[in-house]
Amino acid sequence: MSEPLLQVAGLSTQFHTQAGVVKAVSDVSFSLERGQILGLVGESGSGKSVTGFSLLGLVDPPGRIAEGSIRFDGQELVGMPQPDLRALRGKRIAMVFQDPMMTLNPVLSVGTQMTLAVRAHDKVSKQMARDRAVEALTRVGIPDAGHRLDAYPHQFSGGMRQRVAIAIAMIHSPDIIIADEPTTALDVSIQAQILHEMRELAKDSGTALIWISHDLATVSSLAERLLVMYAGTIVEEGPTARVLRNPRHPYTRGLLDSLPATAPPGQNLQQIPGSMPSLLALPPGCAFAPRCSFASEVCNGDVPYLVTGPSAFRCHHPIGEAK
Numbered sequence: 001m002s003e004p005l006l007q008v009a010g011l012s013t014q015f016h017t018q019a020g021v022v023k024a025v026s027d028v029s030f031s032l033e034r035g036q037i038l039g040l041v042g043e044s045g046s047g048k049s050v051t052g053f054s055l056l057g058l059v060d061p062p063g064r065i066a067e068g069s070i071r072f073d074g075q076e077l078v079g080m081p082q083p084d085l086r087a088l089r090g091k092r093i094a095m096v097f098q099d100p101m102m103t104l105n106p107v108l109s110v111g112t113q114m115t116l117a118v119r120a121h122d123k124v125s126k127q128m129a130r131d132r133a134v135e136a137l138t139r140v141g142i143p144d145a146g147h148r149l150d151a152y153p154h155q156f157s158g159g160m161r162q163r164v165a166i167a168i169a170m171i172h173s174p175d176i177i178i179a180d181e182p183t184t185a186l187d188v189s190i191q192a193q194i195l196h197e198m199r200e201l202a203k204d205s206g207t208a209l210i211w212i213s214h215d216l217a218t219v220s221s222l223a224e225r226l227l228v229m230y231a232g233t234i235v236e237e238g239p240t241a242r243v244l245r246n247p248r249h250p251y252t253r254g255l256l257d258s259l260p261a262t263a264p265p266g267q268n269l270q271q272i273p274g275s276m277p278s279l280l281a282l283p284p285g286c287a288f289a290p291r292c293s294f295a296s297e298v299c300n301g302d303v304p305y306l307v308t309g310p311s312a313f314r315c316h317h318p319i320g321e322a323k
């Protein structure tokens with residue numbers, strides 16, 4: 001069998017701070033095929049963005065990849081020199097950052113930035129680059145895109161800035177787009193349009209997507225597979241429909257029960273009690289144990305190993321059905 005487009009194995013990323021070592025990502029493994037859409041979900045602070053940064057070699061000191069391997073199209077990205085990573089970034093692997101101003105430069109017009117983005121990797125004329133910019137902005141629903149090119153980021157609304165960042169990520173039809181909460185600031189109709197365009201890109205250009213969000217409902221409508229992250233670890237992974245229908249990890253169940261759509265009208269939403277432990281001092285066993293109604297002594301002592309099957313999970317007391 002041929003190698004997947006992206007294969008992440010045993011990835012751990014840590015920040016060495018004065019307060020101690022923040023274990024932001026611990027032993028994360030997954031693979032991504034060409035054109036596949038993967039959803040990465042989990043509560044705030046679970047390590048989703050740091051996972052995305054790690055894939056692009058964008059973790060700066062005091063952070064570093066402590067362990068693991070990231071193989072992309074036959075090349076190892078961990079330890080790859082920065083100039084080689086820069087050549088891949090934007091062209092073959094693009095990221096839509098949670099904060100669009102991480103992509104956008106406030107002192108350059110949107111058109112200038114977009115033509116620079118095109119010409120960083122493709123030697124085309126300025127006019128051709130502008131045409132591609134207009135096309136990309138139109139795709140993400142910016143009306144009258146030709147006239148908006150001369151505007152500066154501060155002249156766009158927050159949601160429009162986010163769409164510009166999405167357009168820039170799409171401009172080279174990269175092999176992978178890592179989209180970090182890309183539609184959180186958008187209203188539902190624009191969100192639907194972006195999801196549609198992303199699906200088209202996956203289908204037409206074979207672009208694979210890693211869609212990061214705390215919003216399980218949006219991710220589920222787009223992703224074929226779900227990765228559920230908790231306290232830096234993937235606690236469950238499987239085909240989306242399967243994970244939604246038959247979650248095996250109590251944390252996944254908790255996320256599902258807290259969705260507004262699952263609560264009867266007028267009834268309070270269920271919440272997962274407690275909060276995520278500090279990544280500076282993770283409990284010795286399962287990090288979810290202190291919040292889990294199924295936890296027993298073994299959960300507080302031993303880190304659960306990965307159980308593989310139709311969906312994979314890390315839990316001593318899985319719920320649901322094994323088949």
Ligand SMILES: Nc1ncnc2c1ncn2[C@@H]1O[C@H](COP(=O)(O)OP(=O)(O)OP(=O)(O)O)[C@@H](O)[C@H]1O
Nearest residue numbers: 015022024043044045046047048049050051214279
């Ligand atoms: N530069 C840094 N220095 C120290 N700790 C950091 C740094 N960057 C991230 N972290 C820590 O890594 C952990 C994971 O953060 P991350 O941003 O990946 O969470 P997230 O799942 O993306 O959350 P959110 O949904 O709020 O965006 C957090 O505890 C965060 O405080």
Ligand SMILES: [Mg+2]
Nearest residue numbers: 048049098180
């Ligand atoms: Mg984040």
